[in-house]
Amino acid sequence: MAERSGEGRLAGKTAIVTGAAMGLGAAIAERFAAEGARVACLDVKAEPNEARVAAIAKAGGEAISLIGDVGDAEDTARMAEAVRERWGRIDVLVNNAGVIPSRETVIDTTEADWDETMRVNVKGVFLMCKAVVPVMVRQGGGVILNMSSVTGLVGLPVRPAYSASKGAVAILTKQMAVDFGGDNIRVNAINPSFVITEINRAMFDKMKAEGEPWERMLDQHPIRRLGEPEDVAAAAVFLASDEARWITGVTLPVDGGYTAR
Numbered sequence: 001m002a003e004r005s006g007e008g009r010l011a012g013k014t015a016i017v018t019g020a021a022m023g024l025g026a027a028i029a030e031r032f033a034a035e036g037a038r039v040a041c042l043d044v045k046a047e048p049n050e051a052r053v054a055a056i057a058k059a060g061g062e063a064i065s066l067i068g069d070v071g072d073a074e075d076t077a078r079m080a081e082a083v084r085e086r087w088g089r090i091d092v093l094v095n096n097a098g099v100i101p102s103r104e105t106v107i108d109t110t111e112a113d114w115d116e117t118m119r120v121n122v123k124g125v126f127l128m129c130k131a132v133v134p135v136m137v138r139q140g141g142g143v144i145l146n147m148s149s150v151t152g153l154v155g156l157p158v159r160p161a162y163s164a165s166k167g168a169v170a171i172l173t174k175q176m177a178v179d180f181g182g183d184n185i186r187v188n189a190i191n192p193s194f195v196i197t198e199i200n201r202a203m204f205d206k207m208k209a210e211g212e213p214w215e216r217m218l219d220q221h222p223i224r225r226l227g228e229p230e231d232v233a234a235a236a237v238f239l240a241s242d243e244a245r246w247i248t249g250v251t252l253p254v255d256g257g258y259t260a261r
């Protein structure tokens with residue numbers, strides 16, 4: 001981990017990372033802290049989120065834990081206000097929290113699964129932005145990173161609600177980039193393909209053991225491997241940093257070439 005000496009690529013910035021307890025959000029929160037940012041780790045799961053904050057502190061970073069639901073307007077307002085009160089500003093918002101309650105076609109996707117996917121993946125981004133953007137406008141700028149997916153760019157099998165939600169996040173990113181460019185707020189999305197996290201590692205291990213499905217998966221990625229959370233975190237650091245100061249409204253595939261085929 002880089003020293004928090006004020007020399008990191010995000011030195012002096014404050015960031016909120018939603019869904020920070022595990023997976024991509026955890027990697028982003030840890031990398032942001034290593035790059036000098038003060039990080040508010042936000043998640044609906046208290047115990048792993050607090051463990052993440054403790055790990056960041058142990059590595060020499062500065063982080064706080066916020067527990068709440070991105071799909072709940074009272075929670076998002078409360079959590080944004082807690083960060084503003086604590087650090088005075090919010091420079092970066094990473095809308096990473098997301099769910100995929102089912103993997104079925106439209107025929108077998110339940111209305112409840114559809115609603116929950118949209119509530120967390122789309123409304124959650126809207127509510128977090130609604131709570132944080134006024135702070136960014138007042139302070140003279142900021143950066144928003146939305147976690148979309150390759151499923152928001154191209155069709156993949158058996159995830160209609162999830163794909164629709166990630167497509168919505170992709171276009172919301174461009175829409176907000178247009179509204180807030182004049183306020184010096186950049187809004188970009190990251191569109192990963194398959195990234196190995198704790199949640200899906202067992203599924204990928206099973207595919208590997210079976211051989212053929214794993215080879216087919218690798219064939220879909222010109223760079224013949226799946227992603228690691230750190231691949232996504234590296235892109236997030238760049239887009240959040242001042243090096244990306246003229247980049248807004250993009251949906252960036254971080255996908256080993258998946259969407260290039």
Ligand SMILES: NC(=O)c1ccc[n+]([C@@H]2O[C@H](COP(=O)([O-])OP(=O)(O)OC[C@H]3O[C@@H](n4cnc5c(N)ncnc54)[C@H](O)[C@@H]3O)[C@@H](O)[C@H]2O)c1
Pocket residue numbers: 018019020021022023024025042043044045068069070071096097098099120124147148149150191192193194195196197198199
């Ligand atoms: N892993 C992949 O292959 C992949 C690929 C493309 C996009 N994504 C997207 O990246 C993001 C992170 O995915 P992941 O694989 O790390 O998932 P994950 O399930 O490992 O982690 C998601 C985190 O979000 C939290 N969360 C869920 N609902 C929440 C809510 N309502 N409020 C606050 N926190 C909530 C969970 O508790 C969890 O800590 C998601 O938006 C996902 O759709 C993942």
